[in-house]
Amino acid sequence: MPLPEKLDLEVVTPEGLLLHEDVDELIAPGKEGYFGVRPGHTPLFATLGVGALSYRKGDEWQDLTCFWGWCEVLPDRVSVLAALGERAEEIDIARAETALKRAEDRMKQIKDEDDYEETREAWARAVTRLGVARKQREHP
Amino acid sequence: MPALIDIRRRIRTVKNTQQVTKAMKMVSAAKLRRAQQAIFAARPFARKMLEVLNRMASRADPHSHPLLEDRGEGKVLAVVITADKGLCGAFNANIIRTVTRFLAERPERDVAFSFVGRKGRDFFRRRQVKVRSEHVGVYQALRFDHAREIAADLVQAFTSGEVDRVFLVHNEFKSVIQQPLVVDRLLPIERHMIRPEESGSELEYLYEPDPAAIFGEILPKHVEVQVWRALLESVAAEHAARMTAMDAATNNATELIDKLTLHMNKVRQAAITKEIIEVVSGAGSPG
Numbered sequence: 416m417p418l419p420e421k422l423d424l425e426v427v428t429p430e431g432l433l434l435h436e437d438v439d440e441l442i443a444p445g446k447e448g449y450f451g452v453r454p455g456h457t458p459l460f461a462t463l464g465v466g467a468l469s470y471r472k473g474d475e476w477q478d479l480t481c482f483w484g485w486c487e488v489l490p491d492r493v494s495v496l497a498a499l500g501e502r503a504e505e506i507d508i509a510r511a512e513t514a515l516k517r518a519e520d521r522m523k524q525i526k527d528e529d530d531y532e533e534t535r536e537a538w539a540r541a542v543t544r545l546g547v548a549r550k551q552r553e554h555p
Numbered sequence: 556m557p558a559l560i561d562i563r564r565r566i567r568t569v570k571n572t573q574q575v576t577k578a579m580k581m582v583s584a585a586k587l588r589r590a591q592q593a594i595f596a597a598r599p600f601a602r603k604m605l606e607v608l609n610r611m612a613s614r615a616d617p618h619s620h621p622l623l624e625d626r627g628e629g630k631v632l633a634v635v636i637t638a639d640k641g642l643c644g645a646f647n648a649n650i651i652r653t654v655t656r657f658l659a660e661r662p663e664r665d666v667a668f669s670f671v672g673r674k675g676r677d678f679f680r681r682r683q684v685k686v687r688s689e690h691v692g693v694y695q696a697l698r699f700d701h702a703r704e705i706a707a708d709l710v711q712a713f714t715s716g717e718v719d720r721v722f723l724v725h726n727e728f729k730s731v732i733q734q735p736l737v738v739d740r741l742l743p744i745e746r747h748m749i750r751p752e753e754s755g756s757e758l759e760y761l762y763e764p765d766p767a768a769i770f771g772e773i774l775p776k777h778v779e780v781q782v783w784r785a786l787l788e789s790v791a792a793e794h795a796a797r798m799t800a801m802d803a804a805t806n807n808a809t810e811l812i813d814k815l816t817l818h819m820n821k822v823r824q825a826a827i828t829k830e831i832i833e834v835v836s837g838a839g840s841p842g
Contacts (some may be wrong), residue, residue: 420657427603428699429596429597429600429699429780430593430698430699431593445763446764458759458761459760460763461763462768462772483768483776485607485700494603496603496604498702520747
């Protein structure tokens with residue numbers, strides 16, 4: 416069987432379909448580390464953490480934010496279900512910056528483990544948002 | 556007999572009101588369309604989630620998770636979803652009535668409440684009930700984050716043993732004229748919701764992390780999606796109810812205007828007749 420040449424990428428969030436495109440390559444923020452997917456990948460099922468989901472069409476890379484979700488990989492198809500996801504242009508930079516500052520302030524006075532987890536997640540979200548948004552704006 | 560001018564004034568008032576109700580109906584219709592779209596958008600996510608849950612259940616021990624633990628109906632938490640605003644027919648009243656009945660059926664039980672929407676909270680604040688949390692004003696810009704927040708609070712209450720059952724009380728959106736009321740058990744998650752699928756012809760996947768861990772991670776998300784769905788259903792039902800109510804109000808106003816116009820014409824006719832009689836009888840009498 417010849418290898419497929421494209422990946423049919425679909426990203427769904429509870430607020431609707433975010434993306435449905437044919438892509439050449441994908442890098443996803445797995446819970447246990449980023450992983451890359453190219454057409455012909457072996458079937459994989461992974462949960463996703465907080466991070467940027469990048470995909471390539473031709474020579475062009477695009478980013479999405481992804482905050483928890485999972486990803487089902489088949490040789491010619493990838494479906495991503497993300498609890499929260501945004502395109503780069505939807506991100507409110509000013510809001511992300513205040514969130515980052517708030518999280519950093521909270522870091523300094525952590526009470527317990529839960530508090531730490533929560534703060535760390537808020538911090539990771541803000542960093543991801545800023546990273547994705549800035550990258551998009553610098554290299555449109 | 557009322558003066559002609561009073562009737563005219565009355566007609567004008569009713570006409571103004573009618574314009575308002577008509578406008579509200581239009582607004583609700585537009586909002587309803589958007590709410591319906593939101594429900595449709597949320598469906599694939601929920602469906603996929605259940606699919607995956609079932610697949611994982613056949614590979615993990617599905618009875619080990621704390622969210623599935625049935626401790627019997629001890630302490631109860633009812634999540635009451637109403638609207639923030641009124642003028643939507645019996646929408647809020649129905650919920651309140653159902654909740655009151657729900658309470659009456661459990662006179663011995665320890666029932667706490669979580670309110671979403673101003674109307675329900677305001678009503679039960681005057682009664683002596685235990686309130687765990689309230690979420691008011693979430694409808695203006697409803698996001699999945701709200702559902703996450705509410706769900707996190709519920710899951711926490713359940714896993715800490717503070718409550719043994721969590722119910723969702725809300726209006727469901729069936730159609731524009733039908734919004735049945737539902738009382739759903741949210742926690743513990745009903746076992747029959749999860750049917751481990753028979754593995755056989757299926758592709759062998761690599762799992763990262765292992766299926767049991769994925770299963771455990773998806774269950775709390777399942778609760779979030781349930782809450783999200785209930786919120787969306789309630790919003791759509793609210794707009795549908797308001798649209799119907801405002802349509803009825805507009806029709807009533809038309810009817811009232813017709814009646815008043817008829818009445819006004821009769822009064823005017825009577826006044827004219829009376830004047831003619833006066834003139835005629837004045838002319839007929841000997842000067």
